[in-house]
Amino acid sequence: MTRIRIESLTRTFGTVRAVNDISLDIGHGELFTLLGPSGCGKTTLLRMIAGFVDVESGSISFDDRRIDALPAHRRDTGMVFQNYAIFPNHTVAENVAYGLKARKVLAAEIASRVDKALERVRLAGYGPRSPHQLSGGQLQRVAIARALVIEPAVLLFDEPLSNLDAQLRTEMRIEIRQLQRALGLTAIYVTHDQEEALAISDRIAVLRHGKIEQVDAPERIYRMPQTAFVAEFLGSTNMVPGIAGAFDGRNTPVAAAGTAFSVRGEVASPGAPVLLSVRPEALRLGDGSDGPLVQARLALREFLGPMQRLHATLPDGTRIRIAALGGQMIDVLPGAPLTLAYDPAQITAYPAP
Amino acid sequence: MKRFAAIVTLAALVLLAVFLLYPLALVLDASIRIDGTGGLTLGNYAAIVKSRYYLGSIGNSLLCAALATAFTCAIGIPLAFCLARIDIPGRALLLTLASLPLVLPSFVGAYALVLLFGHAGVVTSALRGIGIPIGSIYGLPGIVIVFTLTLYPYVVMPVLAGFQAVDASIEEAGRNLGGSRPYVIRTVLLPIVIPAILAGGLLVFIEALENFGVPAVLAEDRPFLAVDIFKLFAGESDANPAAAGALSVLLIACTALALLAQRHYLGKRRFSTNARSAPTKLPLTPGLRLVAAIVSWGIVIASLLPFAAVLMVSVLHFNGPVLTWELGLGNYATLLSGSYRPLLNTLTLASIAAVATMLIGAPIGYVVARHRSRLSGLLDFVGMMPFAVSGTILAIGLIIAFNSGALILTGGWLILVIAYVVRKLPFAIRSASAIVHQLDPSLEEASINLGVSPSKTFATLTVPLMASGLVGGLVLVWITAASELSATIVLYASGWVTTTVVMYHAIEGTGAGLAAAAAAVLILVTAIPLLLINRRISKHETTAI
Numbered sequence: 029m030t031r032i033r034i035e036s037l038t039r040t041f042g043t044v045r046a047v048n049d050i051s052l053d054i055g056h057g058e059l060f061t062l063l064g065p066s067g068c069g070k071t072t073l074l075r076m077i078a079g080f081v082d083v084e085s086g087s088i089s090f091d092d093r094r095i096d097a098l099p100a101h102r103r104d105t106g107m108v109f110q111n112y113a114i115f116p117n118h119t120v121a122e123n124v125a126y127g128l129k130a131r132k133v134l135a136a137e138i139a140s141r142v143d144k145a146l147e148r149v150r151l152a153g154y155g156p157r158s159p160h161q162l163s164g165g166q167l168q169r170v171a172i173a174r175a176l177v178i179e180p181a182v183l184l185f186d187e188p189l190s191n192l193d194a195q196l197r198t199e200m201r202i203e204i205r206q207l208q209r210a211l212g213l214t215a216i217y218v219t220h221d222q223e224e225a226l227a228i229s230d231r232i233a234v235l236r237h238g239k240i241e242q243v244d245a246p247e248r249i250y251r252m253p254q255t256a257f258v259a260e261f262l263g264s265t266n267m268v269p270g271i272a273g274a275f276d277g278r279n280t281p282v283a284a285a286g287t288a289f290s291v292r293g294e295v296a297s298p299g300a301p302v303l304l305s306v307r308p309e310a311l312r313l314g315d316g317s318d319g320p321l322v323q324a325r326l327a328l329r330e331f332l333g334p335m336q337r338l339h340a341t342l343p344d345g346t347r348i349r350i351a352a353l354g355g356q357m358i359d360v361l362p363g364a365p366l367t368l369a370y371d372p373a374q375i376t377a378y379p380a381p
Numbered sequence: 382m383k384r385f386a387a388i389v390t391l392a393a394l395v396l397l398a399v400f401l402l403y404p405l406a407l408v409l410d411a412s413i414r415i416d417g418t419g420g421l422t423l424g425n426y427a428a429i430v431k432s433r434y435y436l437g438s439i440g441n442s443l444l445c446a447a448l449a450t451a452f453t454c455a456i457g458i459p460l461a462f463c464l465a466r467i468d469i470p471g472r473a474l475l476l477t478l479a480s481l482p483l484v485l486p487s488f489v490g491a492y493a494l495v496l497l498f499g500h501a502g503v504v505t506s507a508l509r510g511i512g513i514p515i516g517s518i519y520g521l522p523g524i525v526i527v528f529t530l531t532l533y534p535y536v537v538m539p540v541l542a543g544f545q546a547v548d549a550s551i552e553e554a555g556r557n558l559g560g561s562r563p564y565v566i567r568t569v570l571l572p573i574v575i576p577a578i579l580a581g582g583l584l585v586f587i588e589a590l591e592n593f594g595v596p597a598v599l600a601e602d603r604p605f606l607a608v609d610i611f612k613l614f615a616g617e618s619d620a621n622p623a624a625a626g627a628l629s630v631l632l633i634a635c636t637a638l639a640l641l642a643q644r645h646y647l648g649k650r651r652f653s654t655n656a657r658s659a660p661t662k663l664p665l666t667p668g669l670r671l672v673a674a675i676v677s678w679g680i681v682i683a684s685l686l687p688f689a690a691v692l693m694v695s696v697l698h699f700n701g702p703v704l705t706w707e708l709g710l711g712n713y714a715t716l717l718s719g720s721y722r723p724l725l726n727t728l729t730l731a732s733i734a735a736v737a738t739m740l741i742g743a744p745i746g747y748v749v750a751r752h753r754s755r756l757s758g759l760l761d762f763v764g765m766m767p768f769a770v771s772g773t774i775l776a777i778g779l780i781i782a783f784n785s786g787a788l789i790l791t792g793g794w795l796i797l798v799i800a801y802v803v804r805k806l807p808f809a810i811r812s813a814s815a816i817v818h819q820l821d822p823s824l825e826e827a828s829i830n831l832g833v834s835p836s837k838t839f840a841t842l843t844v845p846l847m848a849s850g851l852v853g854g855l856v857l858v859w860i861t862a863a864s865e866l867s868a869t870i871v872l873y874a875s876g877w878v879t880t881t882v883v884m885y886h887a888i889e890g891t892g893a894g895l896a897a898a899a900a901a902v903l904i905l906v907t908a909i910p911l912l913l914i915n916r917r918i919s920k921h922e923t924t925a926i
Contacts, residue, residue, distance in 0.1 A: 080553055100556040101565075107557040113550035117572040126568070127558030171554075178558060 029056045030090045030181040030214045032077070037086035039072055046072040048238035049086070054216065054231075059208050061217045063225040064235035065261070070218045071186060073235070077216065078184055079103045090181050101130070106175030107184040111191060112167045114159045120146070120170050121155030127178040145177035148207065165196045172204065176211065183208065183215035189224065201228050222262050226250060234258045256378040259305040266306040266348040269380060272296035279372045286344030290320040290372040301380035308337065308351035310374040313358065314367030324348065324366045329358065340366055385836045386752040389744045390760050396741065397763050401803050404778025405633075405770065411781060412626030425627035435624075438604035439631065445521060445596075445605070446589035449528035453585045456529070456680050457536025458578060463677045464537070465544035468662045470674055475681055477912075480534050482684045484857065484907050486864035486881070487531040488594025489900045492888055493687030494523055495598060496694055496704075496897065503694070503704060519601040527599065528589045530684040535588065536581035543577030544570065549660045562663075576647050583643045587636045591771030593867035598888055606632050607773055607867065614777050615871055622781075629774040636769040688904050695901035699894035712898035716883070724902065727863050727880040730794060734801035735859035739851055741802065742809025747843065750814035751822070761810075768807040772867030776800055779872065792874040800868040805858045812857075816850035817843075856914050860907045880906070 032054040039047040046069045054060045062070035075081040077088055079100030088096040095103050106127070115123050121142050128138045146152050149169035159167060168188065175183060188204070189197045205228050208215050219225050225232050226246040234241040234249065234257070242254045253259035260267060270284025275294040282289045282302060289304055296302050314321050324340040327347070331354065338350040338358070350368065352358065360366060415422045429435040463469055464476060482490075497504045498518045508515055518526070547570060555565035596605035606628060613625035665673070698707040717724070749761045767775065779800055783790035790796040820843065828838040844851075866881040873882050884899035 078553070078557055080556075099561075100553070101559050101561050103557075104559070105557060107554065109550040109554055111548065111550055113548065113554035115551060115555070115569050115573075117569065117575075126555065126560070130555075130559035130561075130564060174554075174558065184557075 029212060031056055032060075032182060032214060032216070033087075033089045034077075035087045035089075037073070037076060037083060037088065039076060039081060039084045045069075045238045047076065050235075050238070050240055051086075052233065052240070052243070054214060057209075057212045057214055058230045059205065059215045059217060059228060061219060061225045061229040061232045062235055063219060063222060063232050063261075065220060068235040069238035070220075070235050072238075074184055074186055074216060074218045077103075077182070078105050078107050104178075104181045105184050106178055106180035106182070107186065108168075108171045108175050108188045110187045112164075112171040114167050114170055114174075116159055118159075119155065120151065120157050120159065120162070123159065123170055124155075124174045124177050126174065131178065141177055142173075145173040148176065149173045149203070164192055165200065168192060168200060169203075172207065176207065176213075179211075180213070183213050185215065185217040185219075187218055187220070189219075190221075197224070198227075204228065226262070234261060236261075253305065253376065256303050256305065256381070259376060259378070263307060264349065266304075266308065268304045268306060268342075268346060268348070270302055270304055272298055272300045272302050272377070274298045280377070282377065285342035285346035285348075287322050287342055289322065289370075289375060291375045291377050292373040295377035296379065302377045303380050305376045305378070306348065306370070307374065308349045310370050311348070311350040311368045312370065313350075313352060313356070314369045319369050319371060322368050322370070324368055326360050326362050326364055326366050328362060329360075338366070340368075385839065386748045386754070386757065389748045390754075390756050393741065393745045393748075393760055394756075394763065397760075397766075397803075397806075400779070400799050401767060401770075401775070402763070404775065404782040407781040408626050408629050408774060408778045410626075411622055412630050414623060416621065416623040425623045426631075428624065429627055429631070434604055435609070435628065438606050438609045438628075441521070441603055442590055442596075442606035442632075443635065445524055445528070446586045448521075448525045449532060449589040450582045450586045452525065452529040453533040453536045454578060454582055457533045457581065458540055460533070460677055460680055461537045461540035461544060463673045464541050466660060466663050467665060467670060467673045467677075469670075469677055471678075475677060478685060479537055479681045481908065481911065482531045483534040483538075484860045484864075484911055485531065485688055486594065486866070486900075486903050486907065487527060487592060488598050488866055488881075489691060489864075489884075489903055490531045490687050491523070491527045491595040491598040492884070492896060492900055493691045494518055494527055495888075497687065497690055498523075501704075503690075519599055520603045523599040524595055524605075527595050528585070528592070530687070532585045532588055533680070533684065535584040536578065539577040539581045540574055543574035544660075547573055547660060549658045552660055579643055579646060583639055586639055587769065590632065590636060590639075591773075591867070593771065593773050593870070594885075597885070607771055610771075610777070611773050611867075611871065614773075622777075625777060629771075629777065633770055633774065636771075640769055688908075691897060691900045692904060695897040697897075699897070704893070712894040713901075715895050716898040716902070722876075723878045723880050723883045726794075726877055727906065730797050730801065730877070730879065731859045731863035734798045734805070734862040735855050737798065738802045738805045738809045738858045738862075739813075739855045742806050742854075743813040743844070743847065743851055744839075745806075746810040746813025746815075747817050747839065747847075749810060750817035764810045765807050767803050772800065772804055772865065772869075773871055775803060776868040776871035791872075794877050797869060797872050797877060797879075800872055801862040801865060804865070804868060805861060808861075809854055809858060812850065812854040813847065816847045820846055853914060856910050860910060863906050864903050 034050060034052040037047055037050045038045065048069070050073060062073060064070050072081055076083055079098065083096040087094055115126065118126065124142045124145055125138050128141060142155065143152070146155060149172050151166060151169050151173065154162070154166070159170070162170065171188070185204070189200055192200060201224055217228060229246055231243060231245055232249050233243045236257055242249055242258045249258065250262050253262060256267065259265050268284045270282040270289065272295055273281035273283060279290040279292055280295045282291055282295070282304060284304055289306070291304065322342065324342055326338060326340050328339040330337040334354045336352050336354055336356070336358065338352060340348055340350060342348060412425055413421055413423065415424065460479065464472065464479070469475060496502055498515065499505065505515060551569060552565055555569050556562065560568065591607060593607040593611060596608050600608060610625050610628045610632065613619070613621045613628065694704065695712055696708055696710060698705045698709045698711055745760060745764055748757050749764070779796055780791055783796060790799070824846070825838050825843060828842045829835055833841070864881060866885060869879055869881055870885060873879060880899050880902055884896050884903065887896035887899060
């Protein structure tokens with residue numbers, strides 16, 4: 029159980045601020061995800077915690093111990109690498125035992141702990157095998173066992189699932205989450221996959237250009253993105269530029285895309301340009317329900333099984349996406365008009381950049 | 382595609398059967414015949430086992446090869462590590478210079494040692510002048526020194542590639558799990574590069590065992606296998622082809638055993654890690670970095686100094702065997718006054734051999750890399766065999782095979798070219814298949830899919846893609862053929878004397894100045910093309926030699 033405290037951490041490569049004055053508090057047993065597009069600094073931040081990238085300024089503490097000056101092998105973190113980094117010259121068991129040997133644990137204890145760790149990742153009996161006899165998913169489990177077995181202060185995951193195929197990826201993330209919960213370890217998880225981040229995390233930090241855009245629980249970060257970047261990065265939202273109208277005490281009308289949207293609250297002073305985020309699932313096919321409506325025209329319907337995605341054009345030709353359940357009967361042909369209903373509370377507005 | 386592969390495979394196997402397997406079979410045959418009558422016997426082997434001299438010869442050769450392997454590893458592994466992981470000033474230049482000794486003729490290095498430290502050597506005389514006697518470099522010490530200084534790149538190149546192929550994350554994982562840097566190097570990095578060390582060490586061992594030129598120059602009276610085989614076959618006084626055959630078979634057995642042992646060991650260990658991100662340079666204190674730089678540069682400079690000394694001595698005037706400090710091009714005048722033929726022969730033969738080797742080797746390398754079948758596996762094996770056969774033995778086999786009968790080749794130029802081609806074929810095959818391995822097969826599939834026939838795809842797409850690599854291979858074959866001595870000394874005929882032969886006879890005789898000039902010419906002939914194409918030679922080709 030470790031609390032991680034990061035204070036105004038900075039690292040520059042040449043002229044690029046890869047990590048720019050980041051401060052974070054990560055609680056006991058929390059699975060904390062660093063999410064962002066490539067080049068946002070998430071991996072650099074993780075590697076600074078592991079000790080592979082030097083800290084330029086700022087500090088990193090585990091509980092009340094500062095660790096940012098310690099060499100990497102003294103930091104007591106267990107890292108799972110993107111390409112697994114399984115030692116090819118050691119067997120599976122030797123790989124898992126590696127950190128225990130480095131810690132001079134007694135041989136008898138090593139054997140039992142290795143067995144237990146392999147059992148935990150459902151690889152019991154694989155100990156004597158050579159790494160090249162294992163599949164990608166199995167290698168991934170060895171990497172996890174190797175990181176868990178040393179009972180590190182902090183678990184670090186560097187895009188651990190990006191080399192696996194889609195189905196294995198969803199299975200493994202459940203296993204990782206359950207193991208982390210069961211062992212009560214604090215973990216930092218780096219990914220660029222927003223669905224993975226939403227599924228696995230206690231909290232998520234969205235990074236961009238080396239800075240934190242927002243830190244929140246998955247639901248909040250999805251429903252209440254604080255910046256246009258976060259809204260766009262999490263889920264495929266519709267971004268529609270518009271001009272704010274006069275606040276009516278409850279909603280603000282925004283003229284956008286040749287029509288008007290109602291947005292809850294006073295979002296901007298009248299006449300100010302804004303950017304609206306309209307989530308595809310916030311739009312419903314108008315079924316006579318009350319609330320504001322917009323008119324659109326269906327361009328294309330994609331049936332995806334559990335859900336279907338409608339591509340429509342707003343009056344000025346702006347394209348938007350609408351998500352509907354797969355079971356819903358939609359008897360509209362491409363080219364036909366659509367009436368869309370929405371809840372003003374589900375639309376967020378940002379000052380236009 | 383299948384047909385193309387089959388044709389190449391069959392043609393190559395026929396070629397190797399005629400010019401490699403048949404001659405070798407004849408050498409084996411000679412070793413179990415009674416000289417003169419032709420009856421079967423094992424007496425030749427019995428004679429060797431009973432002879433103190435020949436047992437000494439085998440022992441010397443093995444000991445020398447083992448010591449050379451140990452010493453090249455001792456300097457090659459640290460040098461490779463420094464080149465891979467330490468920010469050494471002038472690293473790129475150092476890397477180029479470190480590969481030079483591989484192609485510089487080793488017997489020229491041996492001759493340089495004689496020039497400097499021999500009985501009448503420059504340094505020996507100078508030291509004797511001020512009253513410091515130095516020990517003799519003839520025999521084992523000198524031979525081991527020359528092998529170490531000329532063969533260490535065989536260890537450096539694969540081990541360097543090995544260190545660089547270890548992904549950065551492997552080392553980081555070790556450190557993350559609590560291993561200190563030295564601990565991780567010991568438990569992970571070194572074990573991973575052990576196959577590369579073995580591969581390099583094996584090359585050194587075989588090369589040292591087979592080498593004819595270095596012991597021929599430095600052995601004086603000590604018996605050495607490669608030299609004895611030559612003397613027994615071609616010697617004027619005590620020729621004994623049957624004994625030469627028996628010794629040859631023993632030499633081949635030694636190299637084959639070493640190869641098999643390595644294969645057996647490596648078969649169980651395949652540590653391919655494909656590096657996405659190369660490991661970073663080690664953060665060293667300026668002091669340690671300086672030490673690493675001095676050691677690395679020191680090794681490389683020490684290995685090149687003898688060659689530089691030869692170049693310098695070649696423009697000094699010799700008074701008989703005694704060196705004076707007068708500058709002049711007299712040695713070169715002597716070398717060329719007889720005739721331009723030897724130099725011309727060297728250039729011509731090397732050019733023909735290089736082109737022929739690549740023309741034959743490239744398709745074989747392609748087929749071996751792309752079309753695995755039982756037959757191409759056989760071709761891969763047979764194609765690598767020349768590597769275990771010393772030049773002298775191959776030459777002896779070629780003479781026995783083509784001295785009479787349907788195909789008479791002795792006395793001409795073709796037999797020299799054949800010997801060069803067969804000897805350099807493994808290198809051509811290796812470098813071609815290494816290039817092919819790097820080409821995505823889907824490129825060819827796309828071409829065939831778009832309607833171009835397989836053989837035309839090979840000619841118009843694959844060959845151009847391989848071209849820059851093949852040029853590098855061509856030049857390296859050219860260089861090594863130009864400085865070939867062990868087969869040439871057996872096969873040359875009066876009209877086809879090469880520069881290496883001139884130099885060999887000059888060392889044997891009294892033409893010290895002539896030998897120096899010939900040696901200098903050989904150095905220039907080998908070093909200049911290499912430096913010219915240096916940029917085009919990628920690492921794997923130098924590793925594949």
